[in-house]
Amino acid sequence: MSEWIEACGAEDIDEEDVIRFDHAGRTFAIYRSPDDDYFATDGLCTHEQVHLSGGLVMDDIIECPKHNGRFNYKTGEAKGAPVCVNLKTYPVKVEGGKVLIQVG
Amino acid sequence: MDGGMVIVGAGECGARAALALREHGYDGPVTLVGDEPHLPYERPPLSKDAMMADTPAVQAIASEAELADKSITHLRPVTVASVDRAAKRVKLAKGGELAYDRLLLATGATPRRLPMPGLGARCVYLRTFSDVLAIRQHLKPQSRIVIVGGGFIGLELAAAARRLGAAVTVVEAQPRILMRGVPAEIAAVVHAAHEAHGAEIVCGSGIAAIDDDGQKVRLTFANGRVIDADLAVIGIGAVPNTGLAEQAGLRIENGIAVDAMLRSSDPDIFAAGDCCSFPLSVYGGRRVRLEAWRNAQDQGALAGANMLGLDLPVSSVPWFWSDQYELTMQIAGLCDEAETAVRRDISENAFILFHLAGDGRLVAASGIGPDNAVARDIRLAEMLIAKRARPDPDALASPDIKLKKLLAG
Numbered sequence: 001m002s003e004w005i006e007a008c009g010a011e012d013i014d015e016e017d018v019i020r021f022d023h024a025g026r027t028f029a030i031y032r033s034p035d036d037d038y039f040a041t042d043g044l045c046t047h048e049q050v051h052l053s054g055g056l057v058m059d060d061i062i063e064c065p066k067h068n069g070r071f072n073y074k075t076g077e078a079k080g081a082p083v084c085v086n087l088k089t090y091p092v093k094v095e096g097g098k099v100l101i102q103v104g
Numbered sequence: 105m106d107g108g109m110v111i112v113g114a115g116e117c118g119a120r121a122a123l124a125l126r127e128h129g130y131d132g133p134v135t136l137v138g139d140e141p142h143l144p145y146e147r148p149p150l151s152k153d154a155m156m157a158d159t160p161a162v163q164a165i166a167s168e169a170e171l172a173d174k175s176i177t178h179l180r181p182v183t184v185a186s187v188d189r190a191a192k193r194v195k196l197a198k199g200g201e202l203a204y205d206r207l208l209l210a211t212g213a214t215p216r217r218l219p220m221p222g223l224g225a226r227c228v229y230l231r232t233f234s235d236v237l238a239i240r241q242h243l244k245p246q247s248r249i250v251i252v253g254g255g256f257i258g259l260e261l262a263a264a265a266r267r268l269g270a271a272v273t274v275v276e277a278q279p280r281i282l283m284r285g286v287p288a289e290i291a292a293v294v295h296a297a298h299e300a301h302g303a304e305i306v307c308g309s310g311i312a313a314i315d316d317d318g319q320k321v322r323l324t325f326a327n328g329r330v331i332d333a334d335l336a337v338i339g340i341g342a343v344p345n346t347g348l349a350e351q352a353g354l355r356i357e358n359g360i361a362v363d364a365m366l367r368s369s370d371p372d373i374f375a376a377g378d379c380c381s382f383p384l385s386v387y388g389g390r391r392v393r394l395e396a397w398r399n400a401q402d403q404g405a406l407a408g409a410n411m412l413g414l415d416l417p418v419s420s421v422p423w424f425w426s427d428q429y430e431l432t433m434q435i436a437g438l439c440d441e442a443e444t445a446v447r448r449d450i451s452e453n454a455f456i457l458f459h460l461a462g463d464g465r466l467v468a469a470s471g472i473g474p475d476n477a478v479a480r481d482i483r484l485a486e487m488l489i490a491k492r493a494r495p496d497p498d499a500l501a502s503p504d505i506k507l508k509k510l511l512a513g
Binding site: 016050051054055056063065066067068081082 | 120123146165397398401405423425432475476477479480483484508
């Protein structure tokens with residue numbers, strides 16, 4: 001059974017924003033949506049391995065800072081050129097003001 | 105409707121157009137004609153990661169399987185000899201013809217040639233993957249490279265060459281590098297980074313003479329200096345490939361002239377990407393030609409849609425980027441309409457200049473910094489430019505005020 005890892009405090013992320021979280025040699029992106037839900041995906045764009053945490057969150061889309069590849073961060077779905085491979089997503093829960101992700 | 109869709113040029117633009125035709129549900133024949141032997145590939149890495157790789161490889165935009173799956177016929181390497189508009193056919197150089205209902209010219213651009221005698225095997229240009237292979241073998245410690253032209257291609261190549269240990273001199277005829285489209289304040293940061301990494305940059309001097317014996321190339325600068333190099337790479341801009349369009353009698357105006365829907369003076373022929381000039385709505389419809397990856401990608405997708413009659417106008421804001429050493433520069437919009445600039449410091453070594461027109465409209469934003477430090481704000485600036493916003497200069501200059509707030513306002 002995969003364990004839940006504490007990624008950050010719930011208030012460490014602004015609404016409609018993203019931060020980077022590194023754990024055990026892997027990198028993740030943690031999102032807070034405009035309606036105040038939390039999500040997590042792999043941290044690197046599937047196009048050229050760029051950290052998505054430098055990108056812009058608009059509604060439920062994260063846009064890669066390098067070449068504007070777009071993903072729905074809630075589902076991981078790639079939304080068109082230049083990205084064609086979906087992002088892996090991870091379960092998230094908020095407990096006691098902390099954001100936890102299940103890294104699997 | 106029996107000819108189907110023919111696309112001449114299998115770079116970023118042509119490949120995106122072919123894929124877009126299928127995404128929009130077109131089920132007739134799609135033929136993509138490319139004059140290179142490779143699958144359609146991304147050109148930006150050619151002066152960067154692909155050049156620095158131990159074994160350079162093409163980064164394909166679509167795999168053989170994907171093209172087959174989408175029934176896209178990719179002819180390569182095949183050169184188109186002419187277009188017969190009356191018969192709606194393109195003639196191939198090796199013989200044979202392709203009938204079309206709609207034709208897209210995505211022919212790209214070719215490096216501008218240095219107009220002087222003396223160039224030989226040790227004088228090369230960089231545009232294609234085969235150019236990469238020719239250049240790469242000379243990028244090693246103990247080799248000496250001269251790059252003629254301090255534009256993006258030359259400077260990115262200089263950075264790659266330094267990373268691989270070659271001695272590098274960049275010679276630029278203008279008083280500074282990146283004269284076209286990049287503010288002096290940002291060019292100065294790039295210049296300093298090159299010097300810190302051991303590349304020499306000589307501005308204000310052209311090339312007076314070249315003597316290339318096929319083993320070495322001797323370059324004599326206008327200022328009298330002489331350098332014997334293993335390789336000279338010439339990066340002095342590019343010219344649009346308009347030959348086919350000219351021969352077909354299409355209107356040419358700094359590239360193949362198209363309307364906002366990327367339609368040429370023949371309604372069944374479209375042109376997109378580096379080879380065309382088009383009216384840019386966000387700047388009052390002034391006619392521009394862009395040599396940029398994202399433009400090629402966006403216009404390819406748009407052309408694919410418009411070949412099917414969707415009539416979608418170009419509405420995007422020009423955007424491009426460059427990577428050199430640890431720095432990334434990003435520019436959105438066109439600076440030349442600006443009268444003033446406002447600086448926003450993102451961090452100690454990252455900043456953005458917001459370029460404002462006389463009426464306060466944000467017309468461009470240019471930023472530089474390590475990695476992607478400026479990316480998010482440049483993207484927001486691009487949206488502000490698209491909205492023709494007149495943001496408060498004081499807010500632009502204050503890093504604590506989020507640009508997203510200005511966008512909402």
